[in-house]
Amino acid sequence: MSEQHDGHLRATYNEIHTLIGKAAERIEKEYAPDLFVAIGGGGFFPARVLRTFLKHPKSKKNISIQAIGLSLYEELPSTSEEQMANEVVRTQWLGPETKTLLGRKVLIVDEVDDSRTTLEYAVRELQKDVEKELLLLPESERDAKRPKFGVFVVHNKLKPKRGTLPADVPYFSGADIPDIWFDYPWEVKDVYEHDRMAELGRKLQAKSA
């Protein structure tokens, strides 16, 4: 990389939009969700775009988006496993909306799967809350009403993960990326400069390949 470029990876809005569209084809074939849970703020854009590509498998109407707010505290090298679990902070959570998850295929949506800590937290805590709701139903109905969770992220960083997802949770990513800094267009002020840097990065990479 030349000194004109910071070595960050970037993608334009249109590239990310198109990536989500391609992932939607696989998600529809292999999983066909009928509800989205967006993890805010990073999951808001992907969830909204995904809704354009995926319709409700039966009604063909728009798929509802529920939002949760999670934020991951910076971890120190000395952070213990126990502390880490506590460092996902809920800024918003589902209340009565938990009921809307029953009997659904619920796709949890975020922008990037880095340490997987946030995703592990989201799946585990939503499953817990759902189990509480299920206890209010007759026992015979519970299995049928237990949601099937799935996960979609725009990018999966190829790196050792701290968090884990249950084996029966389908996992989709738009693309796997190396473990270097990725700038999303919604994070930058000058989006045209962002696009220019994305283009420059691609050219430098092609040259060095």
Place this chain on the structure above:
Amino acid sequence: MSEQHDGHLRATYNEIHTLIGKAAERIEKEYAPDLFVAIGGGGFFPARVLRTFLKHPKSKKNISIQAIGLSLYEELPSTSEEQMANEVVRTQWLGPETKTLLGRKVLIVDEVDDSRTTLEYAVRELQKDVEKELLLLPESERDAKRPKFGVFVVHNKLKPKRGTLPADVPYFSGADIPDIWFDYPWEVKDVYEHDRMAELGRKLQAKSA
């Protein structure tokens, strides 16, 4: 307009991003919010982008986004005022998060202000819930803790509005647009074709001007 063009208005992601950035300057100067409430799904993208441009006025940290889900039922010509009020359907609402609104300047964010029905509903119902929270505080603290609501929409359609907003609620829009169909990039599958049509629309408009 030629037959190659459907007469819809369009904007690219980058144009909308930049529009939000410009609005953010005015919003910061005139209002300086410290909490966002995004109306999903249309308000998700604008709220996420707005957070890039506006920092918390005191801490300079990220501004939290709370999400609510509202959907407006199609109105029939015969729909009465009373029915209309009922036709805003809550798909998600604030529970314990209502407390986070106390003492804040809360900017409600949506993509387009069409009939203003959804915005009226959001402001009125959030104000109601806040008043309930205030009643739990000593009377002497209530006035100071009453949130100051504001509204931001990417586009305001110039048309007679069915809904109204309280006079003391600051209102910001990225741009005023005529009352014709507006296509957002997150609503289309082929975003490059969307950009091509946006460009074509601009050219045709320049020619006819």
